Amino acid sequence: MSGQMNGRRATSALLIIFLVILIVCPLLSIFAEAVFQDGHFGFESAAAAITQSENAAMIGSSLLLGFMVVVVSSVIALPLAYIFSRTNLARYRFFDIVFMIPFMTPPYIASMGWILFMQKRGLMQQLFPSLAFLSEWFFSFGGLVLVMSFHVFPFMMTMMKNAMLSVPSVLDEAGAVLGVPFRTRIRKIFMPLLTGNYAIGALLVFVKTISEYGTPSTLGRRIGFSVFTTDIHRYATVAPIEFGKSASLASVLIGICLLIWMLQNYITMKKSYTLISGKGISVKCVKLSGAALAAAVIFIAAVVFFSMFIPLFSVAASSLIKLRGYGLRAGNFTFGNYAAVFMEDTQGINALSVSIFLAVSSATIAAVLGTLIVISVRNSSRQLGKIIEGISLLPEMLPSIVIVLGIMLFYNSVYKVIPIYGTIWIMVLSYVILFLPYTIQYVTSSYSQISQSLLSAGRICGGTPFCVFRRITLPLLSRGIMSGWMMTFIIAFRELVTPSLIAPTNTLTVSTYINRQFEQGSVGKGMSMAVICILFSTGSLLLLNKAVNRERR
Amino acid sequence: MKKALIVLALLSAFMPAFAADSGIVTVYMPSPAGLANKLAADFEEKTGIEVKTFQGTTGEILARLETEKANPVADVVILASWSDGLSMKESGQLESYVPANADRMVPGWIDEDSMLFGYSASAVGVIYNTLIYPAELDADWNELADPQYADDIAIPDPELSGACKDFVAGYVNDFGWDTFEALAANGMVVPGANKAALEAVTTGEVGILLAGVDYNAYDSMAKGEPLSIYYPESGTVVNPRPAMIMKTAPDMDNAKAFIDYLLSDDAQRMVTEAYLLPGIADTEYDNRSTLDEIPQIECDWDEMMEISSDAAARINELCSR
Numbered sequence: 001m002s003g004q005m006n007g008r009r010a011t012s013a014l015l016i017i018f019l020v021i022l023i024v025c026p027l028l029s030i031f032a033e034a035v036f037q038d039g040h041f042g043f044e045s046a047a048a049a050i051t052q053s054e055n056a057a058m059i060g061s062s063l064l065l066g067f068m069v070v071v072v073s074s075v076i077a078l079p080l081a082y083i084f085s086r087t088n089l090a091r092y093r094f095f096d097i098v099f100m101i102p103f104m105t106p107p108y109i110a111s112m113g114w115i116l117f118m119q120k121r122g123l124m125q126q127l128f129p130s131l132a133f134l135s136e137w138f139f140s141f142g143g144l145v146l147v148m149s150f151h152v153f154p155f156m157m158t159m160m161k162n163a164m165l166s167v168p169s170v171l172d173e174a175g176a177v178l179g180v181p182f183r184t185r186i187r188k189i190f191m192p193l194l195t196g197n198y199a200i201g202a203l204l205v206f207v208k209t210i211s212e213y214g215t216p217s218t219l220g221r222r223i224g225f226s227v228f229t230t231d232i233h234r235y236a237t238v239a240p241i242e243f244g245k246s247a248s249l250a251s252v253l254i255g256i257c258l259l260i261w262m263l264q265n266y267i268t269m270k271k272s273y274t275l276i277s278g279k280g281i282s283v284k285c286v287k288l289s290g291a292a293l294a295a296a297v298i299f300i301a302a303v304v305f306f307s308m309f310i311p312l313f314s315v316a317a318s319s320l321i322k323l324r325g326y327g328l329r330a331g332n333f334t335f336g337n338y339a340a341v342f343m344e345d346t347q348g349i350n351a352l353s354v355s356i357f358l359a360v361s362s363a364t365i366a367a368v369l370g371t372l373i374v375i376s377v378r379n380s381s382r383q384l385g386k387i388i389e390g391i392s393l394l395p396e397m398l399p400s401i402v403i404v405l406g407i408m409l410f411y412n413s414v415y416k417v418i419p420i421y422g423t424i425w426i427m428v429l430s431y432v433i434l435f436l437p438y439t440i441q442y443v444t445s446s447y448s449q450i451s452q453s454l455l456s457a458g459r460i461c462g463g464t465p466f467c468v469f470r471r472i473t474l475p476l477l478s479r480g481i482m483s484g485w486m487m488t489f490i491i492a493f494r495e496l497v498t499p500s501l502i503a504p505t506n507t508l509t510v511s512t513y514i515n516r517q518f519e520q521g522s523v524g525k526g527m528s529m530a531v532i533c534i535l536f537s538t539g540s541l542l543l544l545n546k547a548v549n550r551e552r553r
Numbered sequence: 554m555k556k557a558l559i560v561l562a563l564l565s566a567f568m569p570a571f572a573a574d575s576g577i578v579t580v581y582m583p584s585p586a587g588l589a590n591k592l593a594a595d596f597e598e599k600t601g602i603e604v605k606t607f608q609g610t611t612g613e614i615l616a617r618l619e620t621e622k623a624n625p626v627a628d629v630v631i632l633a634s635w636s637d638g639l640s641m642k643e644s645g646q647l648e649s650y651v652p653a654n655a656d657r658m659v660p661g662w663i664d665e666d667s668m669l670f671g672y673s674a675s676a677v678g679v680i681y682n683t684l685i686y687p688a689e690l691d692a693d694w695n696e697l698a699d700p701q702y703a704d705d706i707a708i709p710d711p712e713l714s715g716a717c718k719d720f721v722a723g724y725v726n727d728f729g730w731d732t733f734e735a736l737a738a739n740g741m742v743v744p745g746a747n748k749a750a751l752e753a754v755t756t757g758e759v760g761i762l763l764a765g766v767d768y769n770a771y772d773s774m775a776k777g778e779p780l781s782i783y784y785p786e787s788g789t790v791v792n793p794r795p796a797m798i799m800k801t802a803p804d805m806d807n808a809k810a811f812i813d814y815l816l817s818d819d820a821q822r823m824v825t826e827a828y829l830l831p832g833i834a835d836t837e838y839d840n841r842s843t844l845d846e847i848p849q850i851e852c853d854w855d856e857m858m859e860i861s862s863d864a865a866a867r868i869n870e871l872c873s874r
Contacts, residue, residue, distance in 0.1 A: 121757035224873060238612055241619045324755045325684065325779040345590050415624055422626060505579060505607035505626065520610070520748040521586060 012380035012388065015373065019391045023433055026406030027254070027394070033247035033409050049248040055231070059252065062210050062227040065145065069209040070202045072149035073156055076303055077201075080153075081160035083296050087286045095300070097545075102307040103154040104537060106494045107214035108511065109530045112518055113311030114138075114147050115219060116318050116527075123314055126328045139223050148215050150307040152208055156201040163197035169284040196267055203264045207257055211399030213497050218518075228253045229401045236405060236501065243409065250402045261397050312534070319527035337524035341532070348529065351513035354424070355493050358509065362431035363488035367481050369432065370439025374447055375473070389440070396437035400497045404430055408502050422504045430498045435491060439484035446480030479548065486544040490537045577603045578807035581614045582631040583715065583794070585768065588827040595823070596814050602807050610746050611637055611715035618646075625801035628808035631672075631794060633766075634715025636722060636858040638669045638795030643858075648798040650809055654816040659834045659844070662793040671793025672815040674830040676847050677720045677764040678789060680751065683779045685760040693785045694724070697763060698735035705760040706741045708872070709750035711865035716747070716792045717764045721868055722861035723790040723852050730867075736763070737871035755780060764789075771828035771841050784842065788850035793832065 034046040049055060080099070084090050102110070117123045118138040125132050137143070167190065175185040213229040220230060228249055235246035288296055321327065322334040341348035373392050377385040395403050407430050411421040420426045450473065458468040496511040503512060510533050517526030578596075582589045586608055593604035607617060611633050618627060632638050641647055647668040655663060655670075662671030679697070681690050685705070692699070697706055711718040725733070744753040747766050754762040755778050770782040796815050802808045814820055821831045825838035 119756070119758050237620075238616050241616055323776065323778050324752065325682065325757070327756065345587065347586070347590070412620075412623065422621070422624070505581075506605045520746060523752060 008376075008379055009381075009384070012376055012384045015376055015388055016384070016391070019373075019388065022429075023391055023394055023403075026403065026410040026433075027398075028406075029410040029413065030247045030250050030254070030402065030406045033243050034251045045244060046248040046251070049245040050252055055245075055249065058226050058228070058231055061141075061225065063256075065141075065148070065225075065227060066206040066209040068141075068145045069148045069152065070205050072145055073153040073205055074198075074202065076149060076153040076307075077157035077160060079296075079299055080157045080303065081164055083300070084157075085161045085164040087288050087296065089288065089296060089300075090285060098304065098308075099154045099157060100541075101538070102151055104490075104541060105151075105308075105311065105534060106496065106511065106537075107148075107151050107212060108218050108496055108515065109315060109534065110151060110311040111147050111215045111219040112514075112527070112530065113314035113318075114143075115222060116523070117310055117314040118143070121327075123317060123328060141223070141225060144215065144219055144223065144225060147219055148209055148212065151212075151215065152205050153303075153307070155208065156205050159197060159201040159204075160194070163194055167193050173284075196270075199267045200264050203260050203267075207260050207397075210253070210256065211401070213399075213401050217496075217500075218515075229399060232401050232405060233501065236408070246405060247409070250405050254398055254402055257398055315527050315530050315534075318523055319531050321524060324523060337522070337528040338532075340522070341525050341528050344525075347508060347513065348525070351508040351510050351529070352532075354507055355510040358424075358427055358431055358495075359489045359492040361428050362435060362492050363485045365428070365432045366436050366439045366488050367485045370436055370484060371443050371477065371481055373436075374440055374443045375469075377444075378447060392440055393437050395434050400434050400495075401501070403434060404498050404501045407433065421502075424504060424507060426502055427498055427504075427507075430502065431492050431495065434495070434498065435488040438487045438491070439481070442484035442487065443477055443480040446477050450476050483544065483548060486540065486547075490540050490544075493537060493540075494533055576601060576807070577605055578628045578804050578811050579605045579607075579626055580629045580631065580811060581607045581609070581617065581627050583609065583611055583614065583633040585772070585827050588823060588829070591823050592815070592820055595819060596811060599814070600810060602810065604811070610713045611718075612713045625799065625803065627799050628802040628804050629796060629798055629811050631796045632715055633675070633792070633794050634719050634861075635669070635671065635793050635795055635854060636719050636861045637715055638797055639664070639854060639858045641797060642666065642668050646800055648800045648802065648805070648808075650798055650812060652809070652812045652816050654813075654833060657833050657835060658816070659793075659832060662832050669793075669795035669797055670812055670816065670832070672796050672812075672820070672832040673824040674791050674793040674832065674844075675716050675766045675768050676784065676789050676791045676830070676842075677716050678767050678770070678782045678784045680754055680762040680765040680767075680770045680780055680782045682754050682757050682760050683781050685757055690761070690781070691783055691786075693787050694763065695732045695735065695787075697761065698732065698739045700739070702739060702761060704740035706736060706739065706763060707744050707750055707753055707759040707761070708736075708741055708763045708868065709747050709765060710743050710745055711764075711868050713746040714750075714766070716766045716790075718861050718865045719792045719857060720764045720790040721864045722857035723850055725864050726853060726856055726860060727850050733868060733871060737868075741872050743869055743872045767841065768828035775828075775840075784847050786848055788848040790852060791830065791844065791847060791849055794829075 034049075035043055050059070084092075084095060115122075118135050120132075120135055122135070125135065171189055171193070172185055175189050180188070210228060213233065216225065216227045216230045217233065220227060226234070232246050232249050232253070235242045235249070317328065319337055320333045320335070322332045322336060326332045370392075373388060377389050380388070407426065408421075411418060411426055411429075415421050420429065454472055454476075455468055458472045459465075463471065494511055495509070496515070499507070499509040499512045500515070503509065508516065510529060514526045514529050514533070517523065517529065580589075580593070589606055589608055593606055596602065596604055607614070607627075609617065614630065614632060615637065618630065621627070630641070632641075642664070649667050651667050652670060655667070659671070659674075662674065663669065679690070679692070679694075692702075709717040711721050721733070741763070742753075742759065744750045744758070747769055750762055751765055751769050751773065753759050754765070755773060765782075767782055770780055774780050774782070796812055798805070798808045798812060816833060818833070818836070821833045821836045824831050825836060825840065828841050830841075830844055831838065
């Protein structure tokens, strides 16, 4: 027995060493790069980089952007969450999927769509010349906030919807019986019960916003608005290269994110109420009618129009326009751009196959590694398990640009030992690290549903540990593994940050192809690839849904 | 087991081809992408040497070289800016070589140390949207600061576009800053690198693009976009695009072979097909303005190299106000 214990401890120790090399070392090289500048140790240069007036201004505007996106996405998400949890419109479940669309559309594609729509003499002005004054307004901080809010609001909406669903109607009814008017009930009963959840949702939206690279790198660049992620990218890729500054900014960003996660943890502990007890909950729906119903429907339609219709219409229309100079005009439409993506040169095909290769390989490796991690977390002592889990979830807590910068710095410095910098394998590695948390979360949730007694039964019947694992654990985990694999596949397929920082020569992915065509080549070809990318990931997601549902039956 | 096999099969099917490590040449080159790909394919076919390319703007290529200083990868580097080539030479990064056909090159498009080979060239001109300006336009640079063009003029980002950067340096070196200050005051914007700037004038976001590279414009015009180009009479900068061999080239012989190839008649024909000016003087072309038709300002490349980066930054600063 003690031999087995030692074996387990050794496995956990090995796994920790492995994860430290994989995840912690790259992060440490960021700090090292920030404090060792010009060959000597010191915080002066890092501090100087941060307090430099333009960087200080950038930090300020990043935080302001995060705050404003929280405000605007709350305005969009809270009414929707209420409508779809506590009114009679809640039974239209298919909106759950509809509102995933803006979240699933890669942010860089959505912002390109917005740019093409709103720019001077762009699609909007061609359709409605009288709205020209909006363009001026759109290419500003306000427009950036709006576009980013339309991307992240589904996230907050889902969280708040689930929270509202778990507030039982009895509490409200108790208030009503005691003669408390509706507004006061909302203010005194409903809202206090939800503040904890809202705070968590708001913090998550904030972190997501200041970590986002896609929208700031397209729309933000247009209006000359730089944030953490774009400056980290610029210092690391545009001559003159200044890794030190890049690393200093990344360190600050890491600090902010960790602080917010701690705050979030604190709120979760302090501000949660036990709402679900043995009695089960019943949620009664408010029946909307008349003006209230009309307002709700108009609100839903407006959100769908702005968050989905405009960017997708604009991308699709631009992909079909033959001559950009003539715009939307009868006879100026063609499928030629799609043909050009595949026929004109091999770049389009190559970009697609590189993206598929990266998505399949990283999803597969992450699935295996993630499953191993979950199993060994379960089998090791609590402390070791916590360490393993903590490290492997780090990539989800931190902005991906920071992780990729760390990988870039670390593998550049150990090139003599591990010569993968500048090859496609460093991309595979980076994808695995970035998306490992997806597998871990999905597998953990299926693992927690497996009863210990099933495993004991297997052992009693004489199964070896391996046999029990293969015949009982693995089949029960397969749905979690499968969901994790698909999720990784979809996200990895369109990943932008890794390839734009460390793609080797000659290697374009779908995302960098779209970006390059949008900025340097043919907008028509870029938008055709964008449409292909959206169809591909939406199709995969629907397949995933179908597969998961079938297994459940 | 079966599943594992299927995954493996899928993986190998999507695996991008990694050729064997022998016989390659790594070339960093700027747009146009079509030309880069054609040259690479033709060279591969003729010599059997595989060409690995990295395509980017001049700024991106310089950044890449800096990142890879510790582990050099590039054999041949092509830039769109002669002055950036000169500064690479000054910092001792280049190998000297006398290519075949060197004697047939346009005079001055090869430097005295035989390190920069101007295998092609572009010029910048004024590109305008013919839907917005149906009458023929021929305003000189300083005349575009006239109020009738207010808020309808743009310039490519000279920090990203080598050709634009050299024009700015050359013009400022000869005539000072008055014109650009007046243009900026007239609402000139910087929409991005060459292609993004051309896109802005094509879609009519602005009507006139100053210092846009000509080959992009000729290409769009041939496709039928409503554009036209002219070279203002006070002159422009014709910018030879230097191909250079890195001192640290891992495949030196292949690098030299690639330079020879760039100056061959076949490669030069492809250069003219991409609407660029050919580096070999006697190459024939009739799809664009010829070299002697373009009015040029006097260029002192050494002085331009000194001021070009600061001048480029200054343009962005002026226009962001």
